[in-house]
Amino acid sequence: MNIDHCSYSSHTDGYHDLRRNGFNHFLIRVQIEGRGKATIQSKTYQLEQGSIIFVPPGTHYELTIEPNQLSGDYHLLVTGDWLEDWWEKLDCPDFAALSSTDTIVTLWRLLSTEKLRPSHEQNHDLNTHLLKSIMLMIETEINARHSIQRPFIVTRMMRYIEEHALERLTLEDVANEVDLSVSRASHLFKDHTDKTMIQYAQHIKLEAAINQMKYTNMTLEQIAFTCGFGNYPYFHRLFTREYQMSPSQYRKIN
Incomplete structure (x- = not known):
């Protein structure tokens, strides 16, 4: 599994990203403040704090942040079988809503900081375990929402x-x-x-x-x-x- 990109983005004056043929990577994006709108294939989702989207490679994707709308997010671009297998195990969701982002964002921030280092100075095992921890926390919450009424x-x-x-x-x-x-x-x-x-x-x-x-x-x-x-x-x-x-x-x- 390769973590090709991990970063934080903030927008205050509008933003638009259209990928008709998708990415070459698997995109995971979590909204941590403000609002936005994402279209994945033919489905459109309103994004607010705690919204997380999953966009597999080659999937039509469009992100819209309206002018004068605050929006902040963490996002990952990953390649490899582990993530796709994990996603398929969850029945391939496009969207999920997290009850809290604090702990996940802490791990995401650590991973983002680690990825800023020169490649030869990064602890790649640590990066992989951080990513898997983030995904497993997301999985726990998704499963809890289905099982708890x-x-x-x-x-x-x-x-x-x-x-x-x-x-x-x-x-x-x-x-x-x-x-x-x-x-x-x-x-x-x-x-x-x-x-x-x-x-x-x-x-x-x-x-x-x-x-x-x-x-x-x-x-x-x-x-x-x-x-x-x-x-x-x-x-x-x-x-x-x-x-x-x-x-x-x-x-x-x-």
Whole structure:
């Protein structure tokens, strides 16, 4: 497998790319900000944050960014059997929508930086593993969307909470991420997860705290702070309510 190109593009004043006979490579493009429109064969897709398109070699492709429209994306041009076999295993999608791009973009950025080095200085095994990690994360999300019966927007909220639960997180942050009011976001989340957004964030924090208690020598006060509880009394109260024992008791028996 050869990674022939990996880069980031940003457009603010319009852009148009028409490839009637497609590329000689397999194109994968993920929209990370703004909007655009892509036509693959005869199908047209509206692109927004999290939209990812797959364009195999020799496939008609057209990308349009309207004037005065912000658009940012990462894209790859790849040749080789591994990627085409992977794509066929997923039933050859043209388009998918990711609930979160943060982790994938981090890996994509690493790969893009590595590809800027002179070829003889690149770690080609690392490049291959980064690409495969990106694809497998995409695969996991696509499969999850098919197997879990809940609105995609709820999955997006869950992923956002998972990624930011240990930080200073508010209901407004989550609602803004999916362009909903706090009230609407809260109702949707509770209806499809049987938890409030706060309860879900607390669950993530408690799981993180348990890992810290098991595998580090940090004090309970330090764990309370690093896992986003703010102070030990609050951590103690939530932990005891959830596990019917105090954090110190849990640590002694584990």
